[in-house]
Amino acid sequence: MAALWADAGIQALLRHEVKRSFLDDVARVAARGYEPSDDDVVRARLRTMGVQEYRFKFERGSESGREWFIYDVGGARSSRHAWFPYFDDINAIIFLAPISCFDEKLAEDPSVNRLQDSMLLWKAVCSSKLLKKVQLILFLNKCDLLHAKLARGVKVARYVMTYGDRSNDARTAAKYFRQQFKDLLTRHSPEQREFYSFLTTAVDTKATAVTVAAVREGIQRNHLKDADIL
Ligand SMILES: Nc1nc2c(ncn2[C@@H]2O[C@H](COP(=O)(O)OP(=O)(O)OP(=O)(O)O)[C@@H](O)[C@H]2O)c(=O)[nH]1
Numbered sequence: 001m002a003a004l005w006a007d008a009g010i011q012a013l014l015r016h017e018v019k020r021s022f023l024d025d026v027a028r029v030a031a032r033g034y035e036p037s038d039d040d041v042v043r044a045r046l047r048t049m050g051v052q053e054y055r056f057k058f059e060r061g062s063e064s065g066r067e068w069f070i071y072d073v074g075g076a077r078s079s080r081h082a083w084f085p086y087f088d089d090i091n092a093i094i095f096l097a098p099i100s101c102f103d104e105k106l107a108e109d110p111s112v113n114r115l116q117d118s119m120l121l122w123k124a125v126c127s128s129k130l131l132k133k134v135q136l137i138l139f140l141n142k143c144d145l146l147h148a149k150l151a152r153g154v155k156v157a158r159y160v161m162t163y164g165d166r167s168n169d170a171r172t173a174a175k176y177f178r179q180q181f182k183d184l185l186t187r188h189s190p191e192q193r194e195f196y197s198f199l200t201t202a203v204d205t206k207a208t209a210v211t212v213a214a215v216r217e218g219i220q221r222n223h224l225k226d227a228d229i230l
């Protein structure tokens, strides 16, 4: 199932158009009575401080009465220590890695490459004994920006030495990064586990809703299997 979705992600990636910025929309945003749309909300930069908890209770459908707890954790280095108390009793981690950032540095440490930092963090999560039973789901995010960056002529091989003479298109680059993350999971997980990955553009709310629905189903199925209900 994961592979199927990932391929769908590649198609979406190749079709993707770059999102507009707030500056393109200044008249609308500055108008009296402006109300942010869903697109505006996902385009806002709102740094997560510490950990934010969200609870959802389904009122209808097959999941009626079931409650989900979602914890959004800050990804900045100074926020990561706050994650550990939440490792105890979770079913799944959705890990977002920005694949367009292969040529960027961390704001908190300009000597560190952002994608490299994501990979090291992913490796640490995969290696954790505390998390060995937790389902890990990787979102290779910011595919629209990856596409735009490569179309502008930025060369992956200039920043990622191991990229070699592979083609400098978004599809090849995304596949290459996905394989790197997969290798880390395979090599560093304390127990064998499945690699679930999706190519995402989080600001594309329609496509993301489809991905999230698939992920939700996958987590649910895993949970029921673990509880021996399936
Ligand atoms: N173009 C584009 N922008 C994205 C995408 N995903 C996130 N962004 C933008 O990236 C910025 C940062 O997003 P946040 O959600 O604040 O990032 P975060 O990873 O939660 O950061 P922390 O809360 O500090 O951990 C926002 O302006 C988002 O709109 C994407 O797939 N494509």
Ligand SMILES: [Mg+2]
Residues within 6 Å of the ligand: 046, 047, 048, 072, 073, 074, 075
């Ligand atoms: Mg955040």
